[in-house]
Amino acid sequence: MDFFRRLLGQRVLNYYHLATAIAANIVYGFPSRKLRVIGVTGTDGKTTTVNMIASILENAGEKVAFLSTINAKLGNKFLDTGPHTTTPSPFFLQKFLSQSVRAGLRFAVLEVTSHSLDQFRTWGIRFETAVLTNISHEHLDYHKDLASYMAAKARLFGNVEYRILNMEDSSFDFFSTHGKGELLTYGLNSKAVVWANNPSEELTETEFTAHTPRGEYKIKLHLPGKFNVYNALAAIVVGQVYKIPADKIKQGLSEIKGIAGRLEMVGERVMVDFAHTPNALEKLLEFLRPKVSGKIILIFGSAGERDKTKRPLMGAVADKYADLIILTREDNRGERVEEICEQIAAGINEKQKDKDYFIILDRREAIGAALKQAQGANDFVIISGKGHEQSLNIDGKETPWDDRRVVREILNKV
Template identity: 35%
Template structure:
């Protein structure tokens, strides 16, 4: 089917394709639902949406469900998982199109998975990839400006997100749940649709007992829980999974066991340790809010930022903003390449660096060289924060050319060289 669709597309003029694009994607969604026999009707589907924290929340939910003995499937920016089988997501998109999600759900059903946890994006909603997915629950993490160029405005971006909760309301599943982070000003917008349960969660519901560079300890409903990842944003992500666990009648002690078992989430505050006397963190943070919160999680340390911004006309407004945030929170700043697409990498880098005023911005176009150089700036106890790509498998260049890439792998390779000098 994939080959047939690609073949047919070659013969459709671009302007005609653009005009009929919405109908085309709706057709594909319906076609996938029919071909794969509506698999979402036969599995408990949990959607996770928001600007940030989606992938981490998916992993927290999965850990809680697995601790309760459930067989799960995951579709996220980081990975695809069905039962014990997992593979990295190398599509450079969270929800691939062309029937992918329906096929994935059918495989999950055939493998006797009880739960499917799906990371749902505004881009996927814009292309109707959510149609035909009958959800049981939707988790909303937060909302802040992102993908403005592709959507046209923040209002349209938010509306794309709201399509998902409207889809939940149309689902014929029993006991539908809408769970939203009400610490975010847009959270209540996801709690007004006709589903069986609308539930808000907030950091006000927990007592934060301690925070370090590697973890936090909270008290939730009288129980002490170790959150094995740093930052208040990860406490919030874990709280989403605890809220869902309560609604699914999973005992709190079981949910606690699941959360505390989660040692690492690839590309999400991922620590790379090869015995060096400084800390290296790889993180996907690529919005102003996520970058600020990441830096704040390491507020007591001297910080070295390695950052850039994406090209291709994507959210160009935020480039100097990212530089300004790094300038406000970090002691050394290295601006480098990320995903230039068809733009001049130096133009993007210069726009990011324009937000840096208090410190000198070290401009190094080659991302590997930038990472290597950051080690030479580090003192014992420093924290190097390499942001923007996380687990992204490629650096995207002109005409959608792809250069294989993995930040954490490159960090290990360059750290090895550094430590052997």
């Protein structure tokens, strides 16, 4: 597809995707019209929020299908999403929705990317509710600038009945003017429709008080970080829209015990996370820094043939919070890994190369080096960028890979 994009241009390809989406809707009979479809978009937190919403609805006895970057479920059946998920095709989406209808399901919760919106892959899906998590620096290789990126996201909100926005995100003013559906807000500010206070953050769980139009109640998440408070608040607003009782909302959120590849602990001192944007990496490190008394040892890279402008920004974030940095391969595709790492390193100004930060091109070797560096009892290793993914693109070839498995293999040899 990258070859055809270079040959024909994205605009021409988008007409192809539109034609495909129209055909898929006709073939499967516009199945979304028989469902209550909830779309979740944003830069970070989409997958977690989709899982939270689905869990709340399921606990209320609703029959639910959901589709996210890492997992998909159709009623009681989990579906394989592949080793290295990309935006589903229109035919995949319409087949999934059609299967949901045939299975007698009532709700479908979908993770919606800016690419899928810009390329008309979601054309014909009648979204009833649209949720925005946040907007930050990402996919500018494709969208070229932040305004175009937000405009693509805004397409989701055009014809929905309910618009759910993070009141404290910098994108709020822009998105609040898009669409005509009822605007519902969330945040840590009491001006929001649903808001939280008294957050208590531990390494593996979080507690807070949720304030809603139908009362306030304590929430316990088996997920860490203030960012997950925001994700939970978005899910609570959805629960409010569909009149889910407070006890079912609490239970649904509590039953999310962890999201694969999101702040996932491998042993006691190693964490694997999907953070691959400057914002996600900063939120992750900002959360962990006060909780780690030893060294934070961070391993990450940046995807090849993707947004290059974020690379030095991620280097600067790592420089600010981590004690030791190892830059390595992360799906380099057709780019040279050395050049990608040097571009990240351009943002590292407070550390000395080969002393406080290293470039180790082989990802397995980089993980092994990080684990050797974690000598102190309170040192903590973070492996970021791949998370749940089951393949690594090495010079254009997809190779089986799992950061968590590699960590376990290395630790078992020690």
